[in-house]
Structures are given as structure tokens and as C-alpha cells.
Amino acid sequence: MRQGRARTVRHPRHVAIIMDGNGRWARARGLPRSMGHRRGVEAVRAAVRAAGELGIEYLTLFAFSSENWRRPKDEIEELLGLLKHFIRRDLADLHKEGVRVRVIGGRDDLSADIRSLLEEAENLTRDNSRQTLVIAFNYGARDEVARAVKRIAEKFAAGEVTLDALTADYLGEHMDTAGIPDPDLIIRTSGELRLSNFLLWQAAYSEFVFMPCLWPDFDRQSFEDAIAEYASRDRRFGGLSREIAS
Numbered sequence: 001m002r003q004g005r006a007r008t009v010r011h012p013r014h015v016a017i018i019m020d021g022n023g024r025w026a027r028a029r030g031l032p033r034s035m036g037h038r039r040g041v042e043a044v045r046a047a048v049r050a051a052g053e054l055g056i057e058y059l060t061l062f063a064f065s066s067e068n069w070r071r072p073k074d075e076i077e078e079l080l081g082l083l084k085h086f087i088r089r090d091l092a093d094l095h096k097e098g099v100r101v102r103v104i105g106g107r108d109d110l111s112a113d114i115r116s117l118l119e120e121a122e123n124l125t126r127d128n129s130r131q132t133l134v135i136a137f138n139y140g141a142r143d144e145v146a147r148a149v150k151r152i153a154e155k156f157a158a159g160e161v162t163l164d165a166l167t168a169d170y171l172g173e174h175m176d177t178a179g180i181p182d183p184d185l186i187i188r189t190s191g192e193l194r195l196s197n198f199l200l201w202q203a204a205y206s207e208f209v210f211m212p213c214l215w216p217d218f219d220r221q222s223f224e225d226a227i228a229e230y231a232s233r234d235r236r237f238g239g240l241s242r243e244i245a246s
């Protein structure tokens with residue numbers, strides 16, 4: 001019985017991935033960065049499939065950050081084009097597989113065609129329950145916190161909430177990730193050791209696995225390795241380790 005419980009606790013319910021290294025993957029092969037991004041989409045498809053097979057309920061993928069607008073215009077165009085292509089090509093399959101799509105990140109500064117594609121993906125798959133794919137697009141954690149505070153300020157101004165009700169949980173309910181459990185495991189590929197403005201609020205007690213492999217090379221085995229590493233961690237949440245407590 002105790003063993004069964006331990007196994008459940010050691011299996012991540014929500015895995016979030018900072019998919020990094022497409023450009024270096026391409027450069028190592030003498031290819032343009034765009035080719036790295038294209039191969040990166042293949043790795044996305046494989047990761048979504050693997051997450052389903054591995055029983056991961058929530059998979060969040062960092063696809064484009066609020067800071068990625070600093071890149072050259074043609075690279076931004078490529079990344080926006082790949083998102084559109086991915087949704088147009090894969091949405092029906094994701095829906096058939098019972099995947100619910102959620103998108104986090106700022107919507108206001110996206111073009112109307114991307115906004116409507118993202119809405120279409122969310123609306124079509126709203127009632128699916130097998131697996132949730134959270135796409136972080138035009139996402140920055142500081143922007144997200146600002147958006148949440150703005151939503152709450154509007155409610156406050158309208159007299160819909162009192163100061164006493166403004167708890168951490170209440171703030172969490174106003175983040176883009178409302179209703180999504182915090183990530184148990186955050187993976188970053190490409191060897192960089194930073195969060196780059198990803199899920200700062202939600203990562204309070206996440207476990208981190210940094211992998212040297214570049215995102216286009218991230219495969220099922222890499223995913224399983226990261227989960228095995230996660231399973232070996234002792235998550236204490238400020239309390240005592242399971243071994244000491246039991």
C-alpha cells in the first residue's frame with residue numbers, strides 16, 4: 001500500500017519544458033536557424049505523444065517568450081508561421097487523441113489570425129480530458145503576474161472583492177494557468193541553467209532537470225531519463241522527507 005502511494009507521488013502529474021537549443025542544433029549542422037525550429041516541431045509532436053503514453057496529465061511547452069520579440073524579424077516570422085502550421089496540421093489529431101489544448105501568454109499583441117487559431121484550438125478541445133497540452137506562447141511570467149493583478153484590480157474597483165480575500169490562492173486563480181496544477185517537474189534542454197521568465201509563480205516547488213541535449217534531439221528516452229531523475233528526488237515542500245516523516 002505504502003509503496004503504491006510512493007509510486008504515485010513520484011510520478012509527475014505536470015511536466016513543463018523549456019524547449020531550448022534549436023538554433024545551436026542547426027548551427028552544428030551548418031543549417032539556418034529556421035531548420036532547427038522546424039525540427040523542433042517534430043520534437044514537440046514526439047513529446048506530446050510520449051507524455052500521453054507516460055501518463056503525464058499536463059504537459060506545458062514554452063514555445064515563444066515575451067522576450068523572443070527581440071529576435072530578427074525573419075526568425076519571428078518563422079516561429080509564428082510554425083505555430084500556425086502546427087495548429088492547422090495537428091489540431092484534429094490532438095482532438096481525436098483526447099488532448100485538451102490551453103494557451104497561456106499575452107493575446108493582445110498577437111495578430112488576429114493567430115488569436116483566432118488559438119481560440120479555435122481551445123474551444124474545439126475544451127471538453128477533452130485524457131491529457132492537457134498547455135502552449136506557452138508570447139508568454140512571460142512577469143507579464144502574467146501583471147495581467148493577474150490587473151484582473152484583480154478591476155474586480156476590486158467594481159467592488160467584487162475585498163482586501164481580505166486577496167490571498168496567494170486568489171492570485172493564483174487569476175493567473176493564465178488558473179485551474180492547472182503547478183508543474184511538478186520543469187525540464188530545460190540545451191544546458192542553460194535559467195528560467196528565462198518561465199512560470200516564476202508556479203515553479204515555487206517544482207523540481208528542475210537541466211539536460212545538455214538540444215531540443216530537436218529530445219526524444220522519448222530523454223523524457224524518460226528526466227522523469228527517472230525526478231522520481232529520485234525527495235520533495236519536502238518545507239516539511240520533512242518521507243523517510244523521516246514515516
Ligand code: IPE
Pocket residue numbers: 019020021022023024025063064065068079190215
Ligand atoms: C528554442 O531554441 C526556441 C525558441 C526560443 C523559440 P533557440 O532558438 O533559443 O535556440 P538557441 O538557444 O539559439 O540554440
Ligand code: IPE
Pocket residue numbers: 018019020021062063064065068192194196
Ligand atoms: C527560452 O529560451 C524561451 C523558449 C524556450 C521559448 P530563450 O532561448 O529565449 O532563452 P534565453 O534568451 O537563452 O534566456
Ligand code: MG
Pocket residue numbers: 020021022
Ligand atoms: Mg535559446
